[in-house]
Amino acid sequence: MLIRGTFVQCPKLGELVILSDWLAAVDDSGYITHFENAESSTSLELQRVRTALILPLGTFLLPPFNDLHLHAPQFLYQGTGLDLSLLEWLHQYAFKAEEKLDRDPVLARTVYRRLGQRLVKAGTGAVCLFGTLKGDTNMILAEEMQSTGIRAYVGKVSMDISSRPSYIEASSSTAVDAARAFGEKIEQTYSVTSQSRPSLVHPVITPRFVPTCSDELLHGLGALSAEKGWRIQSHMAESSDQVEWVRKERGEDDIHIFKKHNLLTSRTIQAHCTFISSSSPPSSKPFVDLHALGTAIAHCPLSNIYFSASRAFPLREALEAQIKIGLGTDIAGGYSLDVMSAMRMAVAVSRIREGERVRTVSSDHGKSLAIDWKESLFLATLGGAQALGIDSGIFTVGAPFDAQQIRLFDPRSGIGAGALDFFELEMVVTKCHEESYKKPDLTEEMIEKWWCIGDERNREAVWVQGVKIFG
Amino acid sequence: MLIRGTFVQCPKLGELVILSDWLAAVDDSGYITHFENAESSTSLELQRVRTALILPLGTFLLPPFNDLHLHAPQFLYQGTGLDLSLLEWLHQYAFKAEEKLDRDPVLARTVYRRLGQRLVKAGTGAVCLFGTLKGDTNMILAEEMQSTGIRAYVGKVSMDISSRPSYIEASSSTAVDAARAFGEKIEQTYSVTSQSRPSLVHPVITPRFVPTCSDELLHGLGALSAEKGWRIQSHMAESSDQVEWVRKERGEDDIHIFKKHNLLTSRTIQAHCTFISSSSPPSSKPFVDLHALGTAIAHCPLSNIYFSASRAFPLREALEAQIKIGLGTDIAGGYSLDVMSAMRMAVAVSRIREGERVRTVSSDHGKSLAIDWKESLFLATLGGAQALGIDSGIFTVGAPFDAQQIRLFDPRSGIGAGALDFFELEMVVTKCHEESYKKPDLTEEMIEKWWCIGDERNREAVWVQGVKIFG
The missing domain is CATH 2.30.40.10 (Urease, subunit C, domain 1)
Incomplete structure (x- = not known):
């Protein structure tokens, strides 16, 4: 052509x-x-x-745009129920919706087919997806993404701790086995495509986040990713209540727990990272670590506003630390699956951060924390591609x-x-x-x-x- | 029907x-x-x-939505040139664009016709417009709004001080006379409509803002409004550089200057009011004054983010003071003329304010500064109608x-x-x-x-x- x-x-x-x-x-x-x-x-x-x-x-x-963070099953209730704190919301809405799709493959197919159609119309060429616990439902997700022709990184969610007793894997070893089985099935199904074209569907190791994963599960998933070379995604330091919960329960921060289980790699995308440091403004140390490890961040400005408005993600500092960063829509924690909306919100949030900086330090000297529209366009295209480790994002x-x-x-x-x-x-x-x-x-x-x-x-x-x- | x-x-x-x-x-x-x-x-x-x-x-x-603040001539360059501070932006973009339309009636008609079409498609039923200096151009604006069938409050801009020497009225008395002539022409043209229906097009006394209006001009416009009963609109305390400029040049704040010239009335809509108090958080005193005077505020969240991100408009406090408040798109200081976008941004900005409050006072007690989507919908409909003094906004x-x-x-x-x-x-x-x-x-x-x-x-x-x- x-x-x-x-x-x-x-x-x-x-x-x-x-x-x-x-x-x-x-x-x-x-x-x-x-x-x-x-x-x-x-x-x-x-x-x-x-x-x-x-x-x-x-x-x-x-x-095209790269969407680094989207919960496919939560597309079921996109644009509703954003009235709670993160942890309450997960229990009230997210887990229920995911469980529903795992029980109803017809509904799952309907939701995932529409999701694929809407993503493509929105100009999203690659998407990193959180799915559900059940392998079969995630295979439906993979099939529907494959049929749209989008680059799809499909994550079977792993969790062996849950606030919803009916929505949990039986044990850490069961969960690791299920992640392995799903990944292998995806690779077998999509490894060879017609005309020797590369596969566009890939598995992603997906510990939901630290609070729902035991150390044993995280350890097993880290080992599985190292063995298979599969990508990893999770949430890290998303909201203040989540961070405090982890500290209380586990005595450490997300970043240390992920790191010791070999889950912060150059194949990893961590969503949010808003509260990655407890100091304010955040010290750059965790960003230095992430840069050294090659781990990427999915910045999701809309869910930042809805679930952790007490701190905006320190985007400028993360960019200065040369971390790979792209944008995520975070359906349904974010209500819009259009990356154009994510770009606009990313600029808005960064401008408000900069406004606060100017006011607080009573000066407009120093590096601006605001990003401009061209910077947001980089994040949505090449930035996201680099985070995903794909050669796309540039001609x-x-x-x-x-x-x-x-x-x-x-x-x-x-x-x-x-x-x-x-x-x-x-x-x-x-x-x-x-x-x-x-x-x-x-x-x-x-x-x-x-x-x-x-x-x-x-x-x-x-x-x-x-x-x-x-x- | x-x-x-x-x-x-x-x-x-x-x-x-x-x-x-x-x-x-x-x-x-x-x-x-x-x-x-x-x-x-x-x-x-x-x-x-x-x-x-x-x-x-x-x-x-x-x-339908009520848009309380929109610069019609600036629709010419909607969505571009938002890289400067307010006062630089006015000089670089706004004044030039307005002058251009005053020189070119064909362009003015094209811009205003399209504006009307786009407003109606966006569900805006009433709009409070800033026009340009020249009466004839504003008559074109009125004609185009009339032909769309929208409720249009058309403001011939008044200014006798300008950073652009070619874009200014000759004297305060010339400016007052021009405002009078325009208002009378609008009333004569649109006072009687077919089928004894009320007129949908009205004049609005429109001192641009304090920095471009001498005391004589403001005084004359206040007297004209009192004589005729015409509505008033202006900008008040929009950005920190504007507020500081006024204080330095005039020794007072916008609110005092407007008040002494009888421009804060129950027929007045003031855009922004973001920096209405120098204390942070703003004291409620100016809001108490505005409430007592019956003056309404047009909250424009998108231009708040672009031109005065160092402080978000204290919306919750203004609502608590029972001021009449609606939303404005502030084209082209805001890039979107869709009030749905203004609603979403109003919620976003208010959530970030609330996040900052929670962080700063280290507590989540007290009245939330965040508004929810239903509150934003009130502002966009009935709130805006009340601010405009029309009986619309409710069935x-x-x-x-x-x-x-x-x-x-x-x-x-x-x-x-x-x-x-x-x-x-x-x-x-x-x-x-x-x-x-x-x-x-x-x-x-x-x-x-x-x-x-x-x-x-x-x-x-x-x-x-x-x-x-x-x-």
Whole structure:
């Protein structure tokens, strides 16, 4: 496949690159084999042999979003029941919903199929999922994600301690065996795909969080991940009540417990990490540790606001410590599965942190704690890909062709797509004669407007590993 | 008109009422003349004589949103240029954009027409607008709002001090005369409408804010409003740099300056008021004053995050002081003109304030500073109507029939509309036989889900003063 048009990406934090009239060649396995200006000699040679798909003006390709943290079964009750503290909420809503899906495979399939459809429409190309306790239900989740064509990291949840007696695994060894069996089944089922394409569905070792996992279970899961090379996800230091509970029950913090059981690795994504240090502002020591271990963080700003508003995640400090960080929607602790919403909320939360810093230290000197929209776009794309350990998130030779096609405006009328208006462009387009009319290039301001008010109506297509999965 | 179905409203702060199978009768002037259960004897009698429009199950009527603060000309560059402090931003972006529209009536008409269309689709039934300096441009704004059928409070901006020499009125007396001429022209143009319906377009006295208005201008505008009974809007205590500037230049705070010029009245809406007191937490004294004066506040959470993140507006304290409060989108200081976004951001900002309170006082005792989604819905509907001094915002006999029709799901399939999913409903609907199937009533949780993730796709119609203006 050859595709020609404007490509937009964030090669590093805070940097936005607009490549006008560029050409990508994609091989049958879904990898980018060529990426250059469309008028370069090699690009022209390629276009002589094959016809390129040409994107209209006013449209661009961007890497799809990576959602690092989403509870698939909780999609059942997305957008309801956010009135409780985290631990009460888990007991009242989360465990019940997960148990319900484990009992009802028809409901599970309905929920997971819809989830896949909605994720793809929202431009999510890769998602790291918490599932439920039961292997079969998680196989349904894997099947539904596979059929959407999304990159899915599917976690069978492990827990041998529970506030809900009916929703628990029988013992630590049973739980470890179940995690092993699920992972092996996923690998057997999805290891070979057609056309020698890499598998897009992978298992993730998923201790729910420290309070629901005995030391024996955590130890077993750490060993299993080391043996198999499987990724790991969990929650770490999410809310103050959770942190205090762990300290009281176990005498240590999450980070020490995970670390001693070999669960903080370069294959690990830890959600939240909001209360990773008890000091305020948080010392950088735990971040130094995480960086050294290669462990990534899923920042979930919306659930930060709902479950741990007494402290915003110290995002700037974590970025300065060079930790791999991406965004998570945290359905249903967060109500929106749209990563655009997560980007906007991440900027909002960081701006409020910065406002508090300025007020508290009575000065606006020093490094700003606020991130801007371009930084949030990096987190949602390349940042998330790095956290997941995938080569996606950027257009470059050797990377898989993962992309979302965004339409900003109609080049003939200048009329914006969806919620977008570009009035000055409209006036120019209307006034100009066709022949003398200079083609409108995309500007950073146009991308910013999309970031602010764009929605699904601007998304025309999504590709993962070279395959069009939406549009 | 008779309309029968489910009506949802917030008769007071924090209270949500779902009236299933209710009947409203609306007279030719657009007022509600009957509002009762659809099976009451009077309701049945009415339905014998006339056919009611029956809303399908899964659909409800809600009062439309009231947007208390929006800069119409700044819609030109909505969603861009939010990188500066307020005073720099006004100089770099806002004044330039307004001047541009004052020079180019074709552009102004294009921008204002689109604005009206987008407001109505977003469910905004009444909007309090800042315009530009030039009377003619504001007449275009009024015409476009009139043609959408929205309730429009149109403010010709007054300013005789400016950081942009080309964008200023010649003198305080010229400015007062221009405000008078504009207001009279609006009243003459829109005082009489067809079918003896009340006018929906009104002038608003609009001193931009203290820094751009001399004492003479403020004095003249206060006298003009008193003479004519016209509403007043301005910005008050928006950002720390603005407050400090006023103190330095004028030796007083905004509130004292506005008050002495008779600009804090029961017809006044002041946007922001974030820094209304220099103490932290703010003392309630200025709020007591505002309550006594009957002056309303437009809370604009998104621009609070962008222009004054060092302090969140003390919303809970203002509500406790019984001030009239509604929400404003503050285009383009806020990037979204959707009041649903303003509701979500208002809750988010208030939750972060509450989190800070809990952390700072090391206790979770005391009144929560956080508002919940139902409180935000009150602010967006009845709260805003009260601030505007209109009888809308609630369904009751004697009130104008202003409504938005929201579709949650298809009653035949249970499939959610737009972004919404109601899986358990879907399962029930699928399993049940048509004849034994109990009609699904709307629940508070369903409304909550819409509040969290609903969007324009859920909006099927909007009425203002009994006239359907959308759908």
